[in-house]
Amino acid sequence: MSAPAAKVSKKELNSNHDGADETSEKEQQEAIEHIDEVQNEIDRLNEQASEEILKVEQKYNKLRQPFFQKRSELIAKIPNFWVTTFVNHPQVSALLGEEDEEALHYLTRVEVTEFEDIKSGYRIDFYFDENPYFENKVLSKEFHLNESGDPSSKSTEIKWKSGKDLTKRSSQTQNKASRKRQHEEPESFFTWFTDHSDAGADELGEVIKDDIWPNPLQYYLVGTALSRALHPQQLWEKVNFITELMLQMCL
């Protein structure tokens, strides 16, 4: 909410208001003191509102838990659910190299946990099957806000198998500092685990928490659903139209 009001003490008002005299200055000083009192009431209401909203969020976080649990169990029955979901998501897919995608075929479970008081942060856990890339069974990244509101993040150190470190494959020649300055995307999905430069607004973390986690099925199904929404005849027409368009652009 709002910052605490500055302490009000007697204030000499160098007003250029016509007819300002001792009396009106005293009145102004009193008005400021009253504003401060009213402001304290407003701040108190703001705090109460925040607490009530937090309680609502906590209540529903608990109510959602068994459904998330059930959903995870069902997702585990579908091979390649998560890699398909990530590939179908425009922002995540932009981070996926060919080998990232290979490695994500071993991703069996994703869990997003918001910490009890919600405002203090969240953690994302990625569960992997035995795979040729790294030893870890779980990779986690978590985001914290400390009491003064400063963000930080930490994550599992990835134990790469020999010669399999995907963060060292591409763009090795590119200077990391210059990449940061230009706000470019990390060059591998897995560099995200070692990048703690923007914990307060971690793009991938927030996409997973706020966009994918609330409804991953929509991204898993997106390709299928789109093509099925069209009648075969319509689909055929669309393909012809696009082919025509591409030909025109190339000529």
Place this chain on the structure above:
Amino acid sequence: MSAPAAKVSKKELNSNHDGADETSEKEQQEAIEHIDEVQNEIDRLNEQASEEILKVEQKYNKLRQPFFQKRSELIAKIPNFWVTTFVNHPQVSALLGEEDEEALHYLTRVEVTEFEDIKSGYRIDFYFDENPYFENKVLSKEFHLNESGDPSSKSTEIKWKSGKDLTKRSSQTQNKASRKRQHEEPESFFTWFTDHSDAGADELGEVIKDDIWPNPLQYYLVGTALSRALHPQQLWEKVNFITELMLQMCL
């Protein structure tokens, strides 16, 4: 909340999972249908949570109203409260030319109103005394989200007195389109009223609504409070120190 789940229909899974046969494909299809059911439960809970949070916000908006009203009456007793507040606010002050500041000396009352359902938008009203710049008694700008979530804004047309249009004073030669492209600040506080290019994330609107309106007194007092926090002797030492520093820089 999350987008509606894509309709689930039979899906041919071209799984490359070892041992995938007719039975496991049927199982996968069933799993997807169950995920969709679970997802509907999660979506239902999300909607309930949103509604409860909205009710809390509406309740506190009502509870705060009489205090905002009282605060406005008290502020009206203090000459130049709003212009001082705006000048002391770093982001707003960056928008203020010398003549904007002159005109804002006639600003007596600012009101921020969030619309009943909150999510749909807000309005800021600026009440002015009779002044040499424009005829209007009130200048308003309001921000709307329509039902599909698209933002728009509209505002009072300012009836400038002859030769007093502050939006036509500076940077006249600068091409407006190029200014837009470079995302520079408008050249006068008052151009903000005619700029509807970024209604979804109007910087000044949000600063006033979310930063100044919750506690304007802290900005009004900021200069005074800082100087009063120091004992006169400390203040004297600080002035000497800064004078010394400035002398060194100039020599």
